[in-house]
Amino acid sequence: MSTVVNTNLITDLQKFGGADINACFSCGTCTATCVLADNDATFPRRFIRLAQVGLTDDLVASKELWTCYQCGLCTTNCPTQADPAEFMATSRRYAIAHYDKTRIARILYTRPVVGSAIVVGAGLFFALFFAAVRGEQSTTSLAFFDFIPYPVIHTAGIVLMVMVALFSLLGVGTLARDMARHDGVTWRSLLGTRSARARTGRALWSALGLESLGQKRYREDCHDDVEVEPLYRRRWLIHALTIWGFLGLLLATTLDYAFDIVGIKATGTPVPIWYPVRLLGTVAGLALMYGVTWFMVNRARKEGVSFEHSKPSDWLFLVLLWVTGFTGFVIEAALYLEPVPAWGYWIFLLHVAVAMELVLFLPFTKFAHAMYRPVALFFYGLARDDTTHAG
Ligand code: SF4
Ligand code: SF4
Structure with missing residues (x-):
C-alpha cells in the first residue's frame, strides 16, 4: 500500500x-x-x-x-x-x-460563523416545528405531555436517531476498519479461536467497563490534581459524573418508554419523586448538571492546561447538555405545581427542541468522543493484552 x-x-x-x-x-x-x-x-x-x-x-x-x-x-x-x-x-x-463524511464536524470546528448559523438554524427549525404541532395547554399535569403530542416526539426522535446512527456508524466503522488494518486485526484474530474470543472479551471489558464506565486510568493514574484540588473538583470525577449522568438519563428514558409499552405506566403519568424511574432520572440529571457545570466553569476560566483552548464545538456540546438538563428539572418542578403554569409548557417545548438538537449534533461535536474513544480503547486493549500475555 x-x-x-x-x-x-x-x-x-x-x-x-x-x-x-x-x-x-x-x-x-x-x-x-x-x-x-x-x-x-x-x-x-x-x-x-x-x-x-x-x-x-x-x-x-x-x-x-x-x-x-x-x-x-x-x-x-x-x-x-x-x-x-x-x-x-x-x-x-x-x-x-x-x-465525518458530511463535513459538518469540520465546519463546526473550523468555521465558527457558518457553524453558529447551522446550529441556530437547526435550533429554530426544531422550535418552530414543535410550536406548529403543539396542542392545548391543560390545567392539569395529567395531560401536560399532550402539549407536544407524544407520537410526534416519538416519530421525530426515531427519524433523528436513525439518521444519527447512520452518520455515527459510518464514521466509527471507518475508524475501526483503519485501526484494524493498521494493527493487522481480522475477524479471525478476534473470534477465530477460544483464546482469541477470550482476548476480545478482555479488550471489550477494558474499553467499555474499566475505562469508559469506570474511568480507571483517569482516576488512578492521572492524579496530578490530587494535591491541588478537593475531590469534588477533580477532573476524573467531573468527567465521570457527566458520563454516568448521561447514561443514567438514557436508561431512565428507555425504562419509561419500556414501561409504557408493556403497560406498567403510561408516559407522562404523574408519579411521586421516589418512583424508581423518576428517582433514577433525577439523580442522573443532578450528576450530569454537576459535571457539565464544572466543565463550563473550567473552560470559562481557562482553568489549567486542559481547559485553556476551547473550540465553539466544545461549547456547543456543553451548552446543549446543560440546557437540556436544566429545562428537564424546570419541567419536573412545573409538574408538581397544580395547575401547571403556562411557562412550564414553553419550557417543555424548549427542552424537546434542544434535546433533538443535542442528538442531531452528536456525531459532530465533542460528544463524538463517547463513540470514538471506546473503539480506540478496544484496539488499545487488544495490543496491550498481546504484550501482557507475550511477557
Ligand atoms: S496530556 Fe500529555 S501527559 Fe497528559 S495524558 Fe495526554 S499525553 Fe499524557
Ligand atoms: S519539545 Fe517535543 S518531545 Fe520535547 S517535550 Fe515538547 S512536545 Fe515533547
Whole structure:
C-alpha cells in the first residue's frame, strides 16, 4: 500500500487547535512526564512527528491518541512550548472531522460563523416545528405531555436517531476498519479461536467497563490534581459524573418508554419523586448538571492546561447538555405545581427542541468522543493484552 504524504497537514491541523508543533524537537520530556505513556518510549511525541511529516492516515488511525486524557503534564514540562497536550486534543478533533463524511464536524470546528448559523438554524427549525404541532395547554399535569403530542416526539426522535446512527456508524466503522488494518486485526484474530474470543472479551471489558464506565486510568493514574484540588473538583470525577449522568438519563428514558409499552405506566403519568424511574432520572440529571457545570466553569476560566483552548464545538456540546438538563428539572418542578403554569409548557417545548438538537449534533461535536474513544480503547486493549500475555 502506498503512503500518501499530506504537505498541508500542519496548516490544516492548526485550524483545529492552537498547538505550535513546529517548536517540537523530539526531546522526549513529554514521554518521560506522561503517566499514561505505558512504556511506549515515543508517546505522545510520535504523533507530533506524524504530523510534521504529513502522514494523515497514520495520525487519524492512531488508537493511542484516545488514551490521552489531556491532563496537561506534558505541556507544563515541554521546554519549547510546543503544547503536546493541546496537540493531542487537536488531533482528536481532526480525526473526528476526518471520519465525518458530511463535513459538518469540520465546519463546526473550523468555521465558527457558518457553524453558529447551522446550529441556530437547526435550533429554530426544531422550535418552530414543535410550536406548529403543539396542542392545548391543560390545567392539569395529567395531560401536560399532550402539549407536544407524544407520537410526534416519538416519530421525530426515531427519524433523528436513525439518521444519527447512520452518520455515527459510518464514521466509527471507518475508524475501526483503519485501526484494524493498521494493527493487522481480522475477524479471525478476534473470534477465530477460544483464546482469541477470550482476548476480545478482555479488550471489550477494558474499553467499555474499566475505562469508559469506570474511568480507571483517569482516576488512578492521572492524579496530578490530587494535591491541588478537593475531590469534588477533580477532573476524573467531573468527567465521570457527566458520563454516568448521561447514561443514567438514557436508561431512565428507555425504562419509561419500556414501561409504557408493556403497560406498567403510561408516559407522562404523574408519579411521586421516589418512583424508581423518576428517582433514577433525577439523580442522573443532578450528576450530569454537576459535571457539565464544572466543565463550563473550567473552560470559562481557562482553568489549567486542559481547559485553556476551547473550540465553539466544545461549547456547543456543553451548552446543549446543560440546557437540556436544566429545562428537564424546570419541567419536573412545573409538574408538581397544580395547575401547571403556562411557562412550564414553553419550557417543555424548549427542552424537546434542544434535546433533538443535542442528538442531531452528536456525531459532530465533542460528544463524538463517547463513540470514538471506546473503539480506540478496544484496539488499545487488544495490543496491550498481546504484550501482557507475550511477557
Ligand atoms: S512536545 Fe515538547 S517535550 Fe515533547 S518531545 Fe517535543 S519539545 Fe520535547
Ligand atoms: S496530556 Fe497528559 S495524558 Fe495526554 S499525553 Fe500529555 S501527559 Fe499524557
